[in-house]
Amino acid sequence: MLRKVAIAAVVTAALATAAVSVSATEAHAGNRAGAVAAGAIIGLAAGAIIASQVQPRYVAPVRCHNQAVRRWNPYEHRYVVVGYRRVCY
Structure with missing residues (x-):
């Protein structure tokens, strides 16, 4: 979006420069x-x-939450949390 705004600003500056040059020549003629x-x-x-x-x-x-990642631990004979992952939907 910033690129579009920059292009619009450059076009506006170019048109303003053209308008100044046109108005300067017409100002000398007396027709404003x-x-x-x-x-x-x-x-x-x-x-x-x-x-x-x-x-x-x-x-x-966006709705996001952290979901626990569980793995089976054979030494403790239960699932343990080994980390978290971010789930968005």
Whole structure:
């Protein structure tokens, strides 16, 4: 997921750089309405890209417990616990 966010950030930075270069050329011409519209469109697109990448994921609860591992001990004539293993379902 971090990779997707990084890609979205790079794309946003590239689009912002393009918007700055476009707005600088249009500012000298005296027409700022086009620059504002371009900035708004690029901002909305960048926000949509980032928002689509950062979504909450459902994680199913995992139930785990430790289960005793028993082996027959012929010297004691009974089962003894020799360890534990983690069982998840």
